[in-house]
Amino acid sequence: MDFRKEKDVRRPDLIVPYQEPARSNEGGEFQSTLSSTLPMAAIFMRNRYVGWAAVAFSVQTWLGESEETKRSNSSPGYFSVGMSIMSLIVTYLPLFLPPGANLQQGSATGAPAPAPIPA
Numbered sequence: 001m002d003f004r005k006e007k008d009v010r011r012p013d014l015i016v017p018y019q020e021p022a023r024s025n026e027g028g029e030f031q032s033t034l035s036s037t038l039p040m041a042a043i044f045m046r047n048r049y050v051g052w053a054a055v056a057f058s059v060q061t062w063l064g065e066s067e068e069t070k071r072s073n074s075s076p077g078y079f080s081v082g083m084s085i086m087s088l089i090v091t092y093l094p095l096f097l098p099p100g101a102n103l104q105q106g107s108a109t110g111a112p113a114p115a116p117i118p119a
Contacts, residue, residue: 032073035061035080039087051091054084 038054041047062077070076 031057031061031064032069032080035084036075039080039083042084042087043090046091046094048088048091051084051088054087055081058084 035054035058038050038057042051042054058077058080062081065073065077
């Protein structure tokens with residue numbers, strides 16, 4: 001059976017042109033909220049995984065913002081990327097500056113240790 005010889009059954013009067021659907025801002029608003037909230041959560045919880053998620057979400061939001069969201073947002077997209085990188089630095093800071101290493105048992109100017117009570 002040869003398919004090339006068949007008659008074309010498509011009718012040009014039934015063709016409907018493609019119309020792009022209207023965009024909704026609900027997804028962008030949620031993504032913007034998430035990209036600004038996750039860095040704070042990473043700093044408060046000191047969780048590295050949340051910090052990496054914050055970087056991923058903020059870069060995705062920054063690269064996906066449109067002209068309309070640029071006009072409506074008060075802060076630019078690269079600000080949230082900077083905040084997420086800062087939260088990542090804060091979460092990794094205890095690896096390089098351990099919190100207990102800076103504390104000393106006593107100081108030279110402090111009061112002397114209490115003397116034992118004689119029995």
